[in-house]
Amino acid sequence: MLEIPCWIYYAIRENVSQRRNVKSIFSIFQKGLQKTATSISRSIGGILTGKEAWNESTYEKLKAALIGADFGVSASTRIVNDLKDRYDRGIIKTTDDIMETARNDIVAMLNRKRIDASLKEGSLxxxxxxxxxxxxxxxxxxxxxxxxxxxxxxxxxxxxxxxxxxxxxxxxxxxxxxxxxxxxxxxxxxxxxxxxxxxxxxxxxxxxxxxxxxxxxxxxxxxxxxxxxxxxxxxxxxxxxxxxxxxxxxxxxxxxxxxxxxxxxxxxxxxTGLILTKLDGTGKGGIVVAIQEEYNLPVIFVGLGEQPEDLQPFDPEMFAKALFESRHA
Ligand SMILES: Nc1nc2c(ncn2[C@@H]2O[C@H](COP(=O)(O)OP(=O)(O)OP(=O)(O)O)[C@@H](O)[C@H]2O)c(=O)[nH]1
Ligand SMILES: [Mg+2]
CATH class of the missing domain: 3.40.50.300 (P-loop containing nucleotide triphosphate hydrolases)
Known part of the structure; x- marks a missing residue:
């Protein structure tokens, strides 16, 4: 599991209890990642047109869609290999399944990275x-x-x-x-x-x-x-x-x-850590995954807009869920 220092979570959870809740934090992720989510759902949504069997061309298109959103070759290849494996085993077949698999794979990839939680409460x-x-x-x-x-x-x-x-x-x-x-x-x-x-x-x-x-x-x-x-x-x-x-x-x-x-x-x-800013202004938010995959550097915060509260502790689940919503359904 990604070990975000607990004080960062305290900072946000305390806020939550006073002013907001998890749902509204998710809505900040959703709004901030809207451009990337739209570009993903457009490109992936159009790949499966009928009931035809998936083939190499399907997988190439899926990979291109992920690389197009800047997930990087390594993460995109891993996700597509997983999709291929699941399709071959008859576990998945729809666009919704693709979105769900990609979402879960990305959470798993992001959670693999650990950070040195050296920041402390009670001292400078x-x-x-x-x-x-x-x-x-x-x-x-x-x-x-x-x-x-x-x-x-x-x-x-x-x-x-x-x-x-x-x-x-x-x-x-x-x-x-x-x-x-x-x-x-x-x-x-x-x-x-x-x-x-x-x-x-x-x-x-x-x-x-x-x-x-x-x-x-x-x-x-x-x-x-x-x-x-x-x-x-x-x-x-x-x-x-x-x-x-x-x-x-x-x-x-x-x-x-x-x-x-x-x-x-x-x-x-x-x-020691990364803050990815201006995610709201790009359709290529997959860079968060690519950068964590490439270097052993955790993303600590993400900038999802211009407002002060738009800087959020990075949450892999919320991130992946906001990106891979099944909007086309
Ligand atoms: N939409 C959006 N704008 C942002 C975000 N973070 C920063 N900005 C904008 O990006 C611009 C540059 O931000 P600064 O904080 O001045 O950048 P900086 O790195 O301090 O710039 P220098 O000191 O010149 O190197 C400003 O207009 C900010 O409002 C974000 O997460 N989302
Ligand atoms: Mg500055």
Whole structure:
């Protein structure tokens, strides 16, 4: 089973009891994944036209439909092989059966990945948010602050993107919206010095969470990637266990480029988990599966829309159910 740290679930389940329920969380997944779900149901729905027997062409079309939604060759092949096996054994025969099999296979694949649940309740958790330009780092930092504040936790934000003045203002807006303290400096300051100040302040004031927003950087820019390593070193000098998590935000519409980004950041920034953003804006949400299959990196959160509550802890069951609904029936 995927071991999501229990505090993440607490964060969301507590919210649930106060304001929402599992059904409405599922509706966020459903709405956010609508484009991918529609593209899947269109492409798979048209494959079985009559009562004819399934053949190689059926399987090729099924595989192409899955690859078209960015599930990746490996996951798509596994699902199609499973479909073939089940059809040959007479267990399945309809489009509904295809959807159900794919749904179950995907849940099984996603649940196979384990994560190091090293984040704790009752002490400071330092989260470093990294990623390429425009991938959703600042918005995600703000949405995480929103989520944890609603759970009654104390959250500090640190504007370590000192590259763009607008970035500090953007984070300050989130701090205001979520009623969180923000540490910032002048534009052009060393991001590591902002991180250092924020670390000292969050520790002294016994915050539950410190979320560090960083500047966007292309994974190909060596100097900027080394800047991240320096930040990590400075942070760990203040607290040997920090950062407790390094989360890479990836724009879900990036396709295979997302896989390349993940690889580079994994190497230099010590990424411990992924946040797939903007899933609502793409018909290729299968990338969530492809990226977990390719690297042993768990998807921790998914961005399913523009609203603060649209950042959700990743739930394989809800994800697969939202994608493989039998809408055509
Ligand atoms: N629809 C949608 N939009 C999102 C999501 N996450 C982020 N965005 C939008 O994506 C755009 C870029 O987000 P930012 O948070 O500024 O990205 P960033 O990585 O901080 O950008 P830089 O700091 O410039 O590297 C903004 O317009 C956000 O509103 C999401 O899950 N869904
Ligand atoms: Mg930003």
């Amino acid at each position: 958790n330092v989260i470093l948010i990294v990623g390429v330009n425009g991938s959703g780092k600042t918005t995600t930092a703000g949405k995480l602050a929103y989520l944890w504040k609603n759970d009654g936790k104390t959250v500090m934000l640190a504007a370590c993107d000192t590259f763009r003045a607008a970035a500090v203002e953007q984070l300050k807006l989130w701090a205001k919206k979520t009623d969180c303290h923000v540490i910032s400096s002048n534009s052009g300051a060393d991001p590591s010095s902002v991180a250092f100040d924020a670390m000292q302040s969050a520790m002294a004031k016994k915050y539950d969470f410190l979320i560090l927003d960083t500047a966007g950087r292309q994974h190909t820019r060596k100097g900027l990637m080394e800047e991240l390593s320096k930040m990590r070193r400075v942070i760990s000098k203040v607290h040997p266990e920090a950062p407790h998590a390094v989360w890479l935000t990836i724009d879900a519409s990036m396709g295979t480029n997302a896989l390349i980004q993940a690889k580079e950041f994994l190497g230099t920034a010590g990424v």
